[in-house]
Amino acid sequence: MKIARFDLNLVRILLALDQARNVTLAARSLGLSQSGFSTALAKLRRESADQLFVRGPQGMEPTSRAQELIVAGRELVSRFEAELHGARVFDPGADRTEFRIAMSDISEMALLPKLLREISAVSPKCSIRTLSVFPDEMAAGLESGQIDLAIGYIPDLNSAGIYQQQLFMHTFTCLLRKDHPLRGPKLSKAQFESLDHVIVMTPIRSQELVDRTIEARKIRRNIVIRTPHFLSLPYVLAQSNLCATVPAAVGEAHTSTGLVRTVEPPFVAPKFAVHQHWHRRFANDSRNKWLRSMIFRSLGPQ
Known part of the structure; x- marks a missing residue:
């Protein structure tokens, strides 16, 4: 029937x-x-x-x-x-589950290690799967439950029914090889314009902010390499005098290689908010609420 x-x-x-x-x-x-x-x-x-x-x-x-x-x-x-x-309440200490989080390679590099430590300490039977999803597919994934949360600067994720919570504000820095002849904590406009540059071309919308800022201030940038990968930057920069302008979390992560160092750009770097996003269908789901609380506790305002 x-x-x-x-x-x-x-x-x-x-x-x-x-x-x-x-x-x-x-x-x-x-x-x-x-x-x-x-x-x-x-x-x-x-x-x-x-x-x-x-x-x-x-x-x-x-x-x-x-x-x-x-x-x-x-x-x-x-x-x-x-x-x-009496809906069943998620038990982080006993339940076995896989959290599916959409995030960019930037977020993985900067946020995933800390998040993994926090979740593993409280929920040892849980695992994390990160997903690389285009913004136009993300809303459908969140609504269906195939994606639990999306983290990042995702201004295109504005569909009805998508909730968000700000985690922190972020900005940009410049990367040079560790023994680059230009010393000092900040580049001048003349120094920035004298350098050759490598830029990362990805679907990450935050990169557009710094590109627009450089263009609006009429700062010249001689681009000699365009790449889709952030991970290769330390190795490219270590063997050249190139400069890369990247999100500060990327710069901080790459300095741990010992190959590069960060310097301030010659302009006031734009700031952008990093959010976690979820669908209203799962707003009261105890498993999703627990994951959101852990992310906010780990990555939110300190």
């Missing part, structure tokens, strides 16, 4: 009549008129192809088919009420 055409209110009719064994009393318990109850009972009889209840010395007696349906109906109602009033 297809749920689309079956009237679930008929389950209430079945259970009420089993409880009262009297049509008038059963109708009264549901706030229905006797004629309305009788009409619904007739429909239930047609759907089941059985009389369901027949008159006996103790009132309306259920048939064997009705008894089967009554057991199924009670179980259905009981399970639904249990879910409605």
Whole structure:
């Protein structure tokens, strides 16, 4: 029987009549008129192809088919009420699950190590899968539950039903090889323009902010390499006098290689907000709420 055409209110009719064994009393318990109850009972009889209840010395007696349906109906109602009033709460210490988080390679480099430490300490049976997803596919993934959360600067993720929470503000820095002849903590405009540059061409929208800033200030930038990869930058820069302008988290992560160092750009670097995003379908889901709280605790304002 297809749920689309079956009237679930008929389950209430079945259970009420089993409880009262009297049509008038059963109708009264549901706030229905006797004629309305009788009409619904007739429909239930047609759907089941059985009389369901027949008159006996103790009132309306259920048939064997009705008894089967009554057991199924009670179980259905009981399970639904249990879910409605007592939804299972995610237990991070005991549950085994895989969290699916959409993030860029920048976020993986800068945020994933700390996040993994925090989650593993509290939820040792859980694992993390990072996903590389284009912004136009991200909303559908969040709505379907294939993606639990998306983290980053994602201004295109503005579909109805997408919630967000700011984690922190971010900015940009410049990278040079560690023994670059230009010393000092900050580049002058003349020094910046005298250098050859490598830029990373990715779908990450934050890079557009620094490109627009450089263009708006009419600062020249001689670009000799365009690459889609942030991970290769330390090795490219270590063997050249090139300069790369990157998100500060990338710069900080790359300095750990010992191959490069960070310097301030010759302009006020733009700032941008990094958010975590989720769909409203999972706003009250205990598993999703726990993950969001862990991310905010790990990566939010310190």
